[in-house]
Amino acid sequence: MKLDAEFDPLAEALHALRMTGVFYCRSEFTAPWGVTLPPVTDCLWFHVVTAGRCVLEVEGAEPRTLLPGDLVLVPHGRGHVLRGTPGAAVPAIEGIAHNYVSDRYAILQYGGGGAETVLVCGAVRFDHPTARYLVDLLPKIIHVEPAGAPQAEWMQSTLRLIAAEAATLRPGGEAVITRLSDILVVQGVRSWLENDPSARTGWLGALRDSQIGRALTMVHREPEREWTVASLASELAMSRSAFAARFTDLVGEPAMQYVTRWRMLVALDVLRTEGASVAALAGRLGYQSEAAFSRAFKRIVGVSPGSVKRVSPALATW
Structure with a gap:
């Protein structure tokens, strides 16, 4: 991209x-x-x-x-x-x-x-x-x-x-x-x-960084891509170790943990606003199975994706 x-x-x-x-x-x-x-x-x-x-x-x-x-x-x-x-x-x-x-x-x-x-x-x-x-x-x-x-x-x-x-x-x-x-x-x-x-610190500081800001943008724009630390580092012409260390230092969490968290934020928004099925959403975000997506969602959000669809947005907070 x-x-x-x-x-x-x-x-x-x-x-x-x-x-x-x-x-x-x-x-x-x-x-x-x-x-x-x-x-x-x-x-x-x-x-x-x-x-x-x-x-x-x-x-x-x-x-x-x-x-x-x-x-x-x-x-x-x-x-x-x-x-x-x-x-x-x-x-x-x-x-x-x-x-x-x-x-x-x-x-x-x-x-x-x-x-x-x-x-x-x-x-x-x-x-x-x-x-x-x-x-x-x-x-x-x-x-x-x-x-x-x-x-x-x-x-x-x-x-x-x-x-x-x-x-x-x-x-x-x-x-x-x-x-x-x-x-x-x-x-x-x-x-x-x-x-x-x-x-200019934390996540906001990371967005301003010429390299990590680009990495965050790529994840935000294409959360469904099969991102890895190596593929993100390659996009930025950085070594894997240098990218991983800089990302964690600026953002406050490892790159792949952030990728998963961002996908679940996108999923939460879609479930609240579009009413997509859990299976369709799993595929849309790059998961090979509904079960794998549901496990990740519950780990990050704290509830199952199906339960979000059944409650009002005001109650589905985390």
């Missing part, structure tokens, strides 16, 4: 960040106010401040003051607190009345009648299981202040559009806000990847 010289393995990882919006909300708070947002399994929370200011508190991280134009991500579905003034009570947001515009978009108005803070908030779930490799590496908070970001003007324009739509929800406004919010989430992750030194 020939790889495009311009291909960016990191871009392909970002492509895996397909999202499903679980919940979006335009929040209009007046001082004094505070709310507690619940943990949401396998989801990423985001908040965009369009007016006013507030403080975000996530356990284990320094509180962050958020100003108009700021975007903040809470990547691991962790519960957290937003408050407009120090010491304000923080009731559970589920107990506050919402005006539901649709089944996943609401308008929330809450507070004591003082200074106003307006946010667009939401929780999104990543559809593709391979996104876990990336999302698991994200910090507890990603705080993007557009004025200081390389993509400042682009983000400011997007935020202005969201603010305008949120101010007076017109026909189609919900769709505009949710789609722009999803774009901002990906942009927020990109900002972290470009600016945080910790994004």
Whole structure:
């Protein structure tokens, strides 16, 4: 397989960040106010401040003051607190009345009648299981202040559009806000990847490596190939021993263990989304028998492939 010289393995990882919006909300708070947002399994929370200011508190991280134009991500579905003034009570947001515009978009108005803070908030779930490799590496908070970001003007324009739509929800406004919010989430992750030194280590660092990044790309693109350490090393014009050592050092696990894990991630996604038979999927991923595939799947995922087809994607986690 020939790889495009311009291909960016990191871009392909970002492509895996397909999202499903679980919940979006335009929040209009007046001082004094505070709310507690619940943990949401396998989801990423985001908040965009369009007016006013507030403080975000996530356990284990320094509180962050958020100003108009700021975007903040809470990547691991962790519960957290937003408050407009120090010491304000923080009731559970589920107990506050919402005006539901649709089944996943609401308008929330809450507070004591003082200074106003307006946010667009939401929780999104990543559809593709391979996104876990990336999302698991994200910090507890990603705080993007557009004025200081390389993509400042682009983000400011997007935020202005969201603010305008949120101010007076017109026909189609919900769709505009949710789609722009999803774009901002990906942009927020990109900002972290470009600016945080910790994004240059581990699996992400391996993707950036000129040799191991190519090996990962080959496995990602053709998981069904009968890969071996020798064949991967040959593709990169490396010795078998040098490739094996470098792969393990950068990725954190041996090459063939990674190949198997990646195949099972692909299988998990197909089982959840396409409804393929186990036998067909085994052949599609290069296994000579359904039994061999099923054993590998259960070893990596923890359940049989047949059981994944019978439960909802939210329950088939590992």
